[in-house]
Amino acid sequence: MNAIVEELLAGEKRQTGAADMMLQLAEWAAASYARYDRAAVDRITKAASEAAYALAGSLAEAAVKETGFGVAEHKKIKNEICSRGIYEAYKNEDFCSKRVVAEQKIVEVPRPAGVVFALTPSTNPVCTVYFKIMLALMTRNAIIISPHPFAKKCSAEGALAMAKAAEQAGAPAGIIQVITEPTLPLIEHVMKSPRVSVILATGGSPVVRAAYSSGNPAIGVGPGNAPAFVDSTADLNAAAKRIIGSKSFDNSILCTNESTVVAEESIADKLLQALGKAGGYVAKPDEVDSIREYLFGLGSFNVEVVGKSAAEIASRIGIKVPSSTKVILTPIDRVGIDEALSREKLCPVLGFVRVPHVHAGISTSRALIRMSGAGHSAAIHSSNTATILAYAGAVKALRVVVNAPCSQGAAGFGTHLAPSFTIGTGFFGRSSVGENIGPKHLVNWTRIAYSDEASETFGDFSSLEVWNNQAPLPVGRDSPMTLGRLQEGAERADAALFAQAAGGAMTDEIAAMRDEIRRIVLEELRAAFRK
Amino acid sequence: MADTEQSPAKQEFIRKSIQFWNPGKTQFWQDAGVDLVIDRRQDYFLYDMDGRRLIDVHLNGGTYNIGHRHPELVEVLNRGTQRFDMGNHHFPALGRTALAEKLAKSCGGDLHYTIYGSGGGEAIDIAIKTARHAKQKKKIVSILKAYHGHTGLAVAAGADRFSKLFLADKPDEFINVPFNDLNAMEDALKAKDVAAVIMETIPATYGFPMPLPGYLTEVKKLTERYDALYIADEVQTGLMRTGEMWGYQRYGIHPDIVVIGKGISGGMYPIACVVVREPYAGWLKQDGFGHMATMGGAELGCLVAMKTLEILERPQTRPMVNYISELMASGLTEIMKLYSDFFVGIRQCGVVMGLEFDYPEGAKPVMKHLYENGVWAIFSTLDPRVLQFKPGVLMTAALCEELLERVERAIGLARAECKGLGKAGGKRYAA
Numbered sequence: 001m002n003a004i005v006e007e008l009l010a011g012e013k014r015q016t017g018a019a020d021m022m023l024q025l026a027e028w029a030a031a032s033y034a035r036y037d038r039a040a041v042d043r044i045t046k047a048a049s050e051a052a053y054a055l056a057g058s059l060a061e062a063a064v065k066e067t068g069f070g071v072a073e074h075k076k077i078k079n080e081i082c083s084r085g086i087y088e089a090y091k092n093e094d095f096c097s098k099r100v101v102a103e104q105k106i107v108e109v110p111r112p113a114g115v116v117f118a119l120t121p122s123t124n125p126v127c128t129v130y131f132k133i134m135l136a137l138m139t140r141n142a143i144i145i146s147p148h149p150f151a152k153k154c155s156a157e158g159a160l161a162m163a164k165a166a167e168q169a170g171a172p173a174g175i176i177q178v179i180t181e182p183t184l185p186l187i188e189h190v191m192k193s194p195r196v197s198v199i200l201a202t203g204g205s206p207v208v209r210a211a212y213s214s215g216n217p218a219i220g221v222g223p224g225n226a227p228a229f230v231d232s233t234a235d236l237n238a239a240a241k242r243i244i245g246s247k248s249f250d251n252s253i254l255c256t257n258e259s260t261v262v263a264e265e266s267i268a269d270k271l272l273q274a275l276g277k278a279g280g281y282v283a284k285p286d287e288v289d290s291i292r293e294y295l296f297g298l299g300s301f302n303v304e305v306v307g308k309s310a311a312e313i314a315s316r317i318g319i320k321v322p323s324s325t326k327v328i329l330t331p332i333d334r335v336g337i338d339e340a341l342s343r344e345k346l347c348p349v350l351g352f353v354r355v356p357h358v359h360a361g362i363s364t365s366r367a368l369i370r371m372s373g374a375g376h377s378a379a380i381h382s383s384n385t386a387t388i389l390a391y392a393g394a395v396k397a398l399r400v401v402v403n404a405p406c407s408q409g410a411a412g413f414g415t416h417l418a419p420s421f422t423i424g425t426g427f428f429g430r431s432s433v434g435e436n437i438g439p440k441h442l443v444n445w446t447r448i449a450y451s452d453e454a455s456e457t458f459g460d461f462s463s464l465e466v467w468n469n470q471a472p473l474p475v476g477r478d479s480p481m482t483l484g485r486l487q488e489g490a491e492r493a494d495a496a497l498f499a500q501a502a503g504g505a506m507t508d509e510i511a512a513m514r515d516e517i518r519r520i521v522l523e524e525l526r527a528a529f530r531k
Numbered sequence: 532m533a534d535t536e537q538s539p540a541k542q543e544f545i546r547k548s549i550q551f552w553n554p555g556k557t558q559f560w561q562d563a564g565v566d567l568v569i570d571r572r573q574d575y576f577l578y579d580m581d582g583r584r585l586i587d588v589h590l591n592g593g594t595y596n597i598g599h600r601h602p603e604l605v606e607v608l609n610r611g612t613q614r615f616d617m618g619n620h621h622f623p624a625l626g627r628t629a630l631a632e633k634l635a636k637s638c639g640g641d642l643h644y645t646i647y648g649s650g651g652g653e654a655i656d657i658a659i660k661t662a663r664h665a666k667q668k669k670k671i672v673s674i675l676k677a678y679h680g681h682t683g684l685a686v687a688a689g690a691d692r693f694s695k696l697f698l699a700d701k702p703d704e705f706i707n708v709p710f711n712d713l714n715a716m717e718d719a720l721k722a723k724d725v726a727a728v729i730m731e732t733i734p735a736t737y738g739f740p741m742p743l744p745g746y747l748t749e750v751k752k753l754t755e756r757y758d759a760l761y762i763a764d765e766v767q768t769g770l771m772r773t774g775e776m777w778g779y780q781r782y783g784i785h786p787d788i789v790v791i792g793k794g795i796s797g798g799m800y801p802i803a804c805v806v807v808r809e810p811y812a813g814w815l816k817q818d819g820f821g822h823m824a825t826m827g828g829a830e831l832g833c834l835v836a837m838k839t840l841e842i843l844e845r846p847q848t849r850p851m852v853n854y855i856s857e858l859m860a861s862g863l864t865e866i867m868k869l870y871s872d873f874f875v876g877i878r879q880c881g882v883v884m885g886l887e888f889d890y891p892e893g894a895k896p897v898m899k900h901l902y903e904n905g906v907w908a909i910f911s912t913l914d915p916r917v918l919q920f921k922p923g924v925l926m927t928a929a930l931c932e933e934l935l936e937r938v939e940r941a942i943g944l945a946r947a948e949c950k951g952l953g954k955a956g957g958k959r960y961a962a
Contacts, residue, residue, distance in 0.1 A: 008610050024925065471864070479852055482860070483743070484740075
């Protein structure tokens with residue numbers, strides 16, 4: 001095709017039109033999938049999770065290669081957790097069948113959202129894609145993934161592998177789709193589409209705010225800036241190990257990572273020592289200045305350091321650190337807008353600030369979150385329950401992880417929080433959900449409510465299914481072919497046509513039957529003509 | 532007559548249509564209870580000039596396959612007018628060659644050259660002329676009650692209702708054989724004096740009788756055996772309507788000449804195309820000026836056609852067509868169970884559908900009740916027991932559900948009327 005014609009064909013509506021067709025296909029898929037039963041949904045979810053699990057390692061490497069962020073080995077763990085792990089975590093929960101609450105004379109009928117539009121980040125690309133798809137499949141929703149442009153290739157590969165497995169296991173066509181060439185105007189168009197039932201937005205604040213402004217229901221999660229308060233009652237060696245392990249995990253690319261250690265003065269030196277022993281390098285005052293300049297010198301966070309290792313950051317700045325260094329600690333005198341290093345740092349650079357007593361620790365932690373990360377996560381290392389409770393009541397975080405690595409613990413790994421890579425930041429964080437996002441956030445329930453008068457007896461629903469004796473559900477894989485009844489030769493030929501329409505490779509048996517029917521029809525036609 | 536009162540403006544308009552435009556056709560619709568005057572149109576909706584909304588499952592034989600005024604077609608037409616007009620048909624033209632290249636790729640094999648017309652009938656004429664030139668024979672075989680359009684050769688090849696009216700029938704050159712009758716076909720071809728067999732892949736105006744398994748492949752083989760060409764009239768069956776881009780692909784044949792019309796225009800700019808296999812396009816080399824049409828392949832139409840193909844080639848289209856046709860199949864089967872003594876059969880290939888009513892001219896009352904219930908579908912002129920039911924390939928799940936709900940109601944009412952049940956009484960529909 002020549003350039004002039006191609007230019008005339010390349011109007012603005014080409015992209016949005018193609019996206020509208022994805023949405024429309026998703027609606028079809030969602031309409032069918034909403035009527036699948038529990039067993040079919042379990043089969044589909046499991047198949048998709050296994051396909052994702054099988055690619056956990058290769059896509060972890062692909063993600064690091066494509067984005068330059070993080071540690072492949074850690075990403076692999078996250079990918080595994082978000083595929084098979086999520087399946088295992090929820091396999092005994094049922095989001096597909098009715099629930100009878102006999103004592104309240106209520107029956108609850110699950111109603112999936114419909115079409116989920118999921119924005120996924122560059123920092124945790126594949127695992128977030130996996131996670132959101134798993135949630136959608138478990139709850140009988142269709143999902144369209146819009147990956148971050150920096151991570152579009154690995155994200156699409158993961159999503160498409162899950163789509164293929166899900167469809168092979170019986171899911172309707174188009175249940176999982178992915179925008180392979182995401183652009184801002186396109187994302188905005190889809191977000192505002194009335195065909196989207198709910199937006200699951202993970203990413204920077206602008207993306208999340210855009211989701212909330214779209215006019216569609218949205219579950220958006222914002223940035224973190226987690227304080228890790230260590231008081232005088234903490235087990236310092238254990239705390240140090242947990243903090244270093246957590247902060248260095250995937251080169252600190254999770255929003256649940258510790259941002260700044262807040263240490264009670266009485267144990268601060270000992271804690272620093274323990275942190276050093278665990279793999280932390282304590283920067284000297286002039287080095288802290290260089291780090292601050294490198295990370296924030298341009299006014300905003302230098303994205304070049306996102307997900308890079310401590311050694312690489314040190315070498316870029318020109319600081320000599322031992323080869324065993326996992327985290328660079330930067331002692332700072334205060335937190336707030338006049339100390340850039342107290343902001344969120346998506347790299348293994350960890351602020352360290354001393355406070356005279358518990359009360360100051362709590363107010364310093366509050367100050368950290370006042371800057372960013374409201375509603376997100378906080379950690380505390382302490383054995384004093386009164387301190388823990390006061391801290392949790394004061395700091396504007398909706399999950400407070402106690403004596404555990406914050407990056408994993410807040411995400412529900414190694415704690416009993418819901419396992420999630422999408423952290424609800426609630427009203428503090430201008431979000432609609434304050435919990436770790438899970439499947440339950442993608443289903444509403446229709447409640448059948450009987451009169452509470454004793455004379456009105458509650459019906460017996462125990463042996464009923466919501467969708468009984470339904471007509472066959474369309475799955476989008478074949479177009480039917482039938483002959484009518486008023487057409488000559490119709491009845492005999494119908495079976496063969498159906499077999500043909502069933503698509504794919506014809507079995508020998510069907511082919512033979514077809515040939516036979518064809519022979520009979522031809523013979524009859526010939527006989528009729530001879531008369 | 533529709534259950535709503537006509538506005539004075541509409542009454543006046545209908546009067547004028549009888550006076551100035553086409554008295555026979557206008558009156559026919561008034562008598563059939565369909566007083567439709569189409570005003571606005573959008574997506575799969577028509578709006579009567581009195582404001583009533585109808586779901587369009589007539590689509591003018593697939594012309595509005597991807598919906599009325601598809602926004603991407605409107606855009607490409609607007610953009611096109613900033614640079615192009617129809618063009619000069621004597622010269623190589625950017626749009627024409629680009630579309631021809633795209634069609635060659637889409638049609639497959641050595642279907643290669645595209646010759647343009649401005650409508651389906653003209654395109655059929657081109658196809659017949661091309662076959663005659665290639666084979667240096669005159670006879671054309673077509674199906675009894677076939678419909679190929681109204682131009683000179685096309686009308687002669689079609690049902691005699693339209694050819695005899697204008698003394699355009701040529702029984703010695705145009706032979707009709709019954710559909711699905713291979714023996715008759717073989718007899719017609721045996722003398723090897725036939726240039727081409729022309730076939731609607733599924734005869735539309737005849738109520739979409741479906742080709743029996745193997746019929747089309749056998750016909751293709753017969754044309755090969757008896758030195759004739761196979762012309763596939765894909766005007767109504769092309770463009771994803773059968774679940775494949777071209778209907779012949781669904782039936783596993785490879786024609787010598789393919790005729791494309793209606794939907795390729797997107798209903799936005801008239802255009803029709805004839806795609807010819809390399810060996811049979813000799814006249815294009817011998818005398819490239821042999822067939823000419825000032826408006827054939829107008830370049831604005833080429834742009835619209837390319838955009839139409841682009842939309843249909845998107846990976847979402849195929850599953851969407853599958854969903855729509857699956858839901859229609861299961862939904863209509865449920866309705867058939869309710870009214871099994873009236874609504875007796877479904878002829879279907881993708882979204883090409885004929886609904887059978889076991890009552891003389893049964894599709895006419897169904898059409899009327901559908902109209903009154905907000906759905907526009909047309910009966911089959913050449914078999915009025917059958918309603919042509921032609922959903923678009925990009926219909927939404929919600930709209931399909933609404934359509935089925937309306938169809939169920941309308942068929943129930945039509946049945947009651949035909950069977951003399953209820954207050955509608957037993958009015959019969961004469962021809």
